[in-house]
Amino acid sequence: xxxxxxxxxxxxxxxxxxSFAVRKVTLRVRRGEFVVLFGSNGAxxxxxxxxxxxLMRPTRGSLSIEGFDIGKQADEARRRIGFLSHxxxxxxxxSPLENLKFFCRLYGVPDSEERLIDLLDRVGLRxxxxxxxxxxxxxxxxxxxxxxxxxxxxxxILLDEPYTGLDAKAAQTLNGILDEALAAGKxxxxxxxxxxQGLRAATRALxxxxxxxxYDGSAKxxxxxxxxxxxxxxxxxx
Amino acid sequence: MRSRILGIASLAGIAVAxxxxxxxxxxxxxxxxxxRVFYFHLPQAILSYVAAFLxxxxxxxxxxxxxxxxxxxxxxxxxxxxxxxxxxxxxxxIWGRLAWNVWWAGDARTNxxxxxxxxxVGYLMLRVYLPEREKRAxxxxxxxFLAVLDVPINYGAIYWWDTQHPKPVLGPRGGGADPxxxxxxxxxxxAFTIVYTWLLTKRLSLARLEDEVxxxxxxxxxx
Amino acid sequence: MKPVAAIxxxxxxxxxxxxxxxxxxxxxxxxxxxxxxxxxxxxxxxxLAPGMLWVAYSFAGILGLNRSLNMEVDNDCLQGLLLSxxxxxxxxxxxxxxxxxxxxxxxxxxxxxxxxxNNLAFDRILLWIAGITLLGTLGFVAIGTTLSLISxxxxxxxxxLPVLQIPMTFPVILSAVQATSxxxxxxxxxxxxxxxxxxxxxxxxxxxxxxxxxxxxEE
Numbered sequence: 001x002x003x004x005x006x007x008x009x010x011x012x013x014x015x016x017x018x019s020f021a022v023r024k025v026t027l028r029v030r031r032g033e034f035v036v037l038f039g040s041n042g043a044x045x046x047x048x049x050x051x052x053x054x055l056m057r058p059t060r061g062s063l064s065i066e067g068f069d070i071g072k073q074a075d076e077a078r079r080r081i082g083f084l085s086h087x088x089x090x091x092x093x094x095s096p097l098e099n100l101k102f103f104c105r106l107y108g109v110p111d112s113e114e115r116l117i118d119l120l121d122r123v124g125l126r127x128x129x130x131x132x133x134x135x136x137x138x139x140x141x142x143x144x145x146x147x148x149x150x151x152x153x154x155x156x157i158l159l160d161e162p163y164t165g166l167d168a169k170a171a172q173t174l175n176g177i178l179d180e181a182l183a184a185g186k187x188x189x190x191x192x193x194x195x196x197q198g199l200r201a202a203t204r205a206l207x208x209x210x211x212x213x214x215y216d217g218s219a220k221x222x223x224x225x226x227x228x229x230x231x232x233x234x235x236x237x238x
Numbered sequence: 239m240r241s242r243i244l245g246i247a248s249l250a251g252i253a254v255a256x257x258x259x260x261x262x263x264x265x266x267x268x269x270x271x272x273x274r275v276f277y278f279h280l281p282q283a284i285l286s287y288v289a290a291f292l293x294x295x296x297x298x299x300x301x302x303x304x305x306x307x308x309x310x311x312x313x314x315x316x317x318x319x320x321x322x323x324x325x326x327x328x329x330x331x332i333w334g335r336l337a338w339n340v341w342w343a344g345d346a347r348t349n350x351x352x353x354x355x356x357x358x359v360g361y362l363m364l365r366v367y368l369p370e371r372e373k374r375a376x377x378x379x380x381x382x383f384l385a386v387l388d389v390p391i392n393y394g395a396i397y398w399w400d401t402q403h404p405k406p407v408l409g410p411r412g413g414g415a416d417p418x419x420x421x422x423x424x425x426x427x428x429a430f431t432i433v434y435t436w437l438l439t440k441r442l443s444l445a446r447l448e449d450e451v452x453x454x455x456x457x458x459x460x461x
Numbered sequence: 462m463k464p465v466a467a468i469x470x471x472x473x474x475x476x477x478x479x480x481x482x483x484x485x486x487x488x489x490x491x492x493x494x495x496x497x498x499x500x501x502x503x504x505x506x507x508x509l510a511p512g513m514l515w516v517a518y519s520f521a522g523i524l525g526l527n528r529s530l531n532m533e534v535d536n537d538c539l540q541g542l543l544l545s546x547x548x549x550x551x552x553x554x555x556x557x558x559x560x561x562x563x564x565x566x567x568x569x570x571x572x573x574x575x576x577x578x579n580n581l582a583f584d585r586i587l588l589w590i591a592g593i594t595l596l597g598t599l600g601f602v603a604i605g606t607t608l609s610l611i612s613x614x615x616x617x618x619x620x621x622l623p624v625l626q627i628p629m630t631f632p633v634i635l636s637a638v639q640a641t642s643x644x645x646x647x648x649x650x651x652x653x654x655x656x657x658x659x660x661x662x663x664x665x666x667x668x669x670x671x672x673x674x675x676x677x678x679e680e
Contacts, residue, residue: 017371018456055543056680075546089541091532093475105467106545132478148541301676356628363624367615377611380676381625384607384669388629391662395632398654399639 004067006031006156006187007052012061014047014211021047023211024061029189029204031155034182036198036219037191039208040232045191046085048208049160052189053083065156079107082154086164088145092134096125096144099133100151107152116151123147124173139170146174150181157181159190163197175200195228207231241443244436251429255422263422272336277422279329281430282322283347286354287389288434289319293361294386297379309375310445312382316361318437323355346400353392357385371452464547468555469562475532476563482528486567490521491574498578506579511641514575515597515634518568522598523626525564526605527619529556534613539678549675553606557667560602568594581645589644593656597637600662601630607670610677633662 007029014022022044029035039045050056052063054070054077063070068077090099097116104111120129123143128136133144142165149157157178163171178188179201192198199205205224207215215227259277296312299305327348334343342348361382368374462470476482497513533539533556542552569591576583605626612621636655643652 015372018453019459050680053544055540075548078544078546081544083544085540087537087540089538089544090536091471091475091538092536093478094471098474102467102471103541103545105462106464106542106547108464108546301673353628353631360625360628364611364615364621367617367621369616373614376676377614380673381608381611383673384604384666385629387665387669388632391658391665392632394661395635395655395658398658399635 003030005029005064006033007063007065007189008067009048009052009063010061012048012051012063013059014044014051014056015059020211022051022058025208025211025213027206027213027216029187031187032182032185033204034178034188034202034219035190035204035206036202037189037206037208038193038195038198038228038232039191042210043208044211045208046160049083049158049189049191053081053158054078055083079152080155082149082152082157083160084145084149084158084162085160086142086162088141088148090133090141090144090148093132095130095132096120096147097129099144100147103148103151109152119147119151122177124169138165139167142166143170143173146177150177155186157186157188159188161192162190163192163194171197195225199224241436241439244432244439248429248433248436251432255426255429258422258425262418264416264418272333275329275333277426278430279326279333280423281427282326282329283351284427285430285434286319286322286326286351289315289322290354290357290386290389293319293358293382297382297386300375300379301383306371306375306449307446309379310442310449312379313362313365314438314441314445316358316382317441318434319358320355320362321437322434323351323358326351327355346396350392350396353396354389357388361385371449464545465551465555465558468542468547468552469558472529472532472556472559473562476559482525482532482563483567485528486521486525486564487570489524490517490567490571493517493520494571494575494578507581507645508642510575510579510581511638511645513579514572514641515638517571517575518594518598519601519627519630519634521567521571522564522601522605523623525567526560526602526609526626527622529560529563529606530609530613530619543678549678550671552678553670553674554667557602557606557670560606561599564598564602565595568598586644586647589649589652590641593637593640593644593659596656596659596663597633597640600633600659600666603663603666603670604629607666607674607677610674614677633659636662 005028007027009025009027011024011026012022013020013024021042025044025048037045037048047056051058052065052070054074057071065077066080068080070077090096091102094102097113097120100116100119101111101113104116117126117129120126123146125140125143125147128140133141136144142162162174166174178190182188182201190198190202199219202219205215205217205219205221206213207227209231214231215224217223255277259274263274263277292315293312296308296315300308300312330343330348330351331341334340361378364381365374365378368377494513494517497517501509501513533542543549572587572590572594573583575581576587605622608625608629609619609622612619612625615621636658640652640655640659643649643655
């Protein structure tokens with residue numbers, strides 16, 4: 001019996017009116033992989049990730065998460081996905097605890113305060129669990145976002161440029177959490193501009209250029225850096 | 239070629255309709271010559287509702303097929319809807335003013351027509367403020383579909399309101415039994431339907447060209 | 462707790478903390494009522510009253526819809542909702558329920574002021590009026606929630622909402638005004654038609670919006 005892939009996209013395409021943001025991307029991510037996705041602005045990284053998270057509807061092609069089609073079995077697929085972008089998706093007028101309780105109810109997971117306080121402790125927010133998020137700095141708000149993305153114990157974690165606006169300490173916390181998740185067998189797909197930050201713990205590296213996958217290989221291979229230079233740093237002299 | 243035939247047919251149709259309306263049909267006893275504006279007013283009113291149905295149909299088809307041609311179909315009909323609603327209201331006002339000295343009858347039909355016009359305008363305004371092609375199609379077809387559902391509900395509400403506030407009878411209900419009058423109405427209806435079809439055909443091909451240009455512009459930008 | 466209920470409680474919790482929607486709706490509604498009571502000084506108040514009331518309700522209602530939407534646009538919270546396994550239709554129902562609660566609450570506070578300022582009578586007719594308010598607001602909010610999400614995605618954002626909302630809710634306002642007027646003139650037989658029309662409107666638009674909502678929020 002073939003193994004279930006964490007993420008299986010078949011010729012996925014996204015067209016906005018007349019232009020293609022993502023062209024026929026076929027990607028197979030196995031469970032436990034840590035994929036880093038590089039690409040210059042407009043290459044299609046965010047679009048691809050949003051389709052994987054069920055936020056955007058593909059124009060063509062299919063995509064499934066842990067065997068659940070993101071279109072036809074959307075709720076099952078979304079249950080297993082944790083998504084983090086530079087927007088935190090938390091309500092400013094509520095406290096971190098209230099925010100997390102709300103999302104627990106949406107995901108149908110137990111909303112016991114104990115568990116949530118532990119989660120907030122993991123992101124370093126135990127002391128401020130009951131203050132309205134409005135008062136937090138951006139870095140702290142991002143930490144609430146991280147907690148929100150993980151509270152339902154997703155098996156696939158998608159991160160869209162998560163290091164944007166994070167101070168060094170918060171980035172370190174995030175890296176710690178990702179390392180733990182990887183060790184626990186979760187699958188991670190991360191997009192970033194930062195080559196070193198991206199390659200730190202990744203097992204596999206991809207480069208997207210104008211909607212196409214132009215490089216796909218091991219993250220430890222030095223060819224990654226060469227490809228990165230070619231496509232991203234030099235490719236944009238237009 | 240097809241639009242040229244339709245164009246000629248429209249011209250011919252209107253000429254024939256004019257003859258029927260102004261010459262063939264008998265002069266009405268109570269209202270006199272002015273009543274003849276009704277021969278244009280009624281078909282335009284009917285077509286303004288036909289346009290609404292077509293907008294709703296096109297919108298629904300787009301949501302099912304995601305083919306932009308249905309979105310074009312929807313909004314071209316909406317533009318014709320504005321046109322025919324406007325002329326219906328104007329001919330109605332001309333008639334009302336000349337016959338009973340009122341610019342605005344305020345009865346069920348006029349109010350319904352006005353609301354219909356406002357819905358068309360809202361739809362088109364929505365499109366103006368959505369620059370992205372796909373989003374424009376998706377959101378305006380949703381609104382188009384919902385707005386068209388409103389038309390029968392409005393009909394019920396306004397006509398019932400009218401029974402609560404009786405007004406002077408404005409215009410022949412049903413056009414009277416005179417076969418000549420009926421004939422003139424049918425001829426006029428056919429003529430205006432041909433005009434509508436002709437305008438729709440031309441507008442649709444223009445819309446398709448607009449989309450093709452848009453596609454080419456994006457292709458140039460992307461490279 | 463079911464997701465729809467969770468959304469409603471979340472909206473209540475936020476509104477309880479910042480009171481933005483409720484206070485702006487209340488204040489605006491009261492201002493409109495005050496302006497009308499001066500503008501129509503000396504005229505036949507009783508005949509004009511239902512229309513005045515529902516104009517005030519409509520303006521306040523649109524304000525409330527916009528505030529409710531801004532809550533989700535801030536920090537892109539709507540995306541957070543869309544990521545969850547909750548169906549798009551259920552999200553819609555949650556927002557409608559929340560909007561209904563706040564709008565009706567504001568309207569029920571505006572109503573006594575309206576009666577006082579126009580020297581109308583306080584009697585058991587008020588119960589009828591409250592019922593009509595509830596049913597009319599349901600229709601208003603049912604289509605308004607959908608339209609607010611459409612207009613929020615345009616370049617004009619919430620400014621476009623009244624352009625779309627006012628013609629669409631015309632039958633609601635008309636029926637509600639007529640029903641109120643009949644009740645105030647003690648003629649309660651004719652009330653069944655406008656009330657059933659309000660019911661039809663709400664049913665049609667809640668159902669239609671439930672199914673169409675995913676097309677509005679997907680990208």
